[in-house]
Amino acid sequence: MQRYFLNQAYQPTVEISGEPHHHMSRVMRMTVGDQVFLVFNDQVAIKAIIRGIDNDKVTLEEVEKEQLQRELPISITIASGFPKGEKLELIIQKGTELGACHFLAFPGESSVAKWDAKKQLKKQQRLNKIAQEAAEQSHRQVLPKVRFISEKELIASFTEYDAVLIAYEESAKQGEQAQLVQTLQQLTTSQKLLVVFGPEGGLTPNEIEKFQLAGGKLCGLGPRILRTETAPFYLLSAASFYYELQH
Amino acid sequence: MQRYFLNQAYQPTVEISGEPHHHMSRVMRMTVGDQVFLVFNDQVAIKAIIRGIDNDKVTLEEVEKEQLQRELPISITIASGFPKGEKLELIIQKGTELGACHFLAFPGESSVAKWDAKKQLKKQQRLNKIAQEAAEQSHRQVLPKVRFISEKELIASFTEYDAVLIAYEESAKQGEQAQLVQTLQQLTTSQKLLVVFGPEGGLTPNEIEKFQLAGGKLCGLGPRILRTETAPFYLLSAASFYYELQH
Incomplete structure (x- = not known):
């Protein structure tokens, strides 16, 4: 229907x-x-x-x-450093199916893609349309929104969330595996989680430092190295499994 | 490196x-x-x-x-009813990053894509190449293999696995949420799990009946309706979260 x-x-x-x-x-x-x-x-x-x-x-x-509750108990925002090509489209389509509530896209220091204001506006409209179609198809009860922001605005927004995680490839390489479980355990219904993902080149040491200073916590997503567009799928699926199937 | x-x-x-x-x-x-x-x-x-x-x-x-264990403790095989377009490529690329060990593709009763033997062989080669590139990039310790089989062969293979799950959209719609957790709890190191996913049109009632008769168990993947290519990402991410981050 x-x-x-x-x-x-x-x-x-x-x-x-x-x-x-x-x-x-x-x-x-x-x-x-x-x-x-x-x-x-x-x-x-x-x-x-x-x-x-x-x-x-x-x-x-x-x-x-509608009887069935289709939304995750916590509100998850996915922030992605501008990736190349059509990867943002994929992140937003699949991320919407998997339950994200908001998407932010920011120019990461290692982002290859450079979009001027006009191109960003056009892309933002297109991405919101993709989110809408995916929300209809996956029977969401929230329509996720996509917004382009600067890295400065992203960092300033950290205080609006109950927890901020930084998906960091080096954490995966070093076998960090406690942070995601801890964070999901600590959050309670209606709280807000922001998860920041770098572009293909990863987050730079400078970015990591700024994000940590602003309260972000480094987080591994298992022992395999995930591409920039795959990592958000892992995060959202894990959150769904934890809150919607295990509890 | x-x-x-x-x-x-x-x-x-x-x-x-x-x-x-x-x-x-x-x-x-x-x-x-x-x-x-x-x-x-x-x-x-x-x-x-x-x-x-x-x-x-x-x-x-x-x-x-190499010190870090990068493979899931259980071996997961993803079987996909032929989907349209380039979706199989996406399933195999991302599924490899997320830890699958084998991929099977079969002509589902509602599959729109029809590939003859020659086209299947060519596509199988291409998909194995994609798996190899993704395995290199994600630092896998197993090279996943992709194989095209008939539905009859798929069903006959059920006995080779320690558990067989059928990802079923209707299970999600009805709020089934216990089967995946139960199955992951029951499997022990080195055991084999097969998970069957339908094409875009879903599995038919006839297929569901045959799969269940052969020992497959219906399984929901959370309350949102996932596309045929997104559902395997959920399954693999959930298994990684359960075995590699929680335990």
Whole structure:
């Protein structure tokens, strides 16, 4: 069943216009009596039935709330140093399926990709569209957002989180394996975790120092060396396994 | 440091010809005194020093064994119903980084991709090359192999494994969450786990029945619906987290 993310708070009867109206009436050619899932921006998801369609709006009524909790108990933000090519697309598509709530992209010191403000804006729009499609497909109850920020802004934002982890290749090489488990154990429902990943070239010693000074903790993700786009999949899958299957 | 997988058992002094010889002498232009990692087909990995290079062989001597254990304690085989496009490439590249030991590809009943024997052989070669590159990059101590098989062969092989899981979307939808944890708890070092994933269209009820009759157990991978190529990443990351970080 089709899934729509609405930029408004939950209400049992709702009138929809704009893009979702167009999609329901023109693309899907839905009619009165058809059912869809609606996800509101306060994480309420309902099954709703179409009660009326006209040229500029669709009126829907709640049938029932979606029962299954589909969101991780903690909110995970993935910050990626600009990687090359289409890797950010992959991180955001798969990361959305795997439960991330926010994505930040920042120019890492070893990033090869250089995107000017105009290109960043265009890419950000494209990436948000990818997040939306993946959120629909994976039945999310939160629509993840993608934002481009500077490294300075990233570091300044550390204080907004309950924990900040730095995925560091050298930690993996040295066999560091306690930090991720400890952090997941310490976080409680609705707390916020930020995890920072470097670009292909990794994080520089300078970046590591700045991130640690700002409160970030170095963290290994198992003994194999993961590519920049694979590491976030590991982190998110591990968090899901820990919170959603083991507990 | 460059990493080479050798199709022979461990020995402290080794003469290498063929492809690795070509790569060391011609591509990397290595000379006497240079060091590389050698991985033998009995999972022994050593740091070795080049003692001699001539036109058809390189002679190397062990410096030390690689200390860090990089392989999962259990051997995981990922079986994927033929997916569309380049998804198998992605599964094998990332699945190798994440620790899988074998990959099987089979024509699922809902597979859209149809590959004849000739195309399968070519694709199998290409996929083994991708596995090798990913194994080098992620510092594996096992070179994963990719093989195309029929569904009948897949089912017949179930008896070779200590546990067989069937990743089933409906299990996720119904909130099944105990099977994966139970299975990981039960398996002990060196045991073998097979996990079967459907193509984009999912496994058919007919396939599910046959797999269950042959001893496969249905298994959910968290409450979000994962694409066919994302589900193996979840499984492998969860196994790594469980065996390598938690225990």
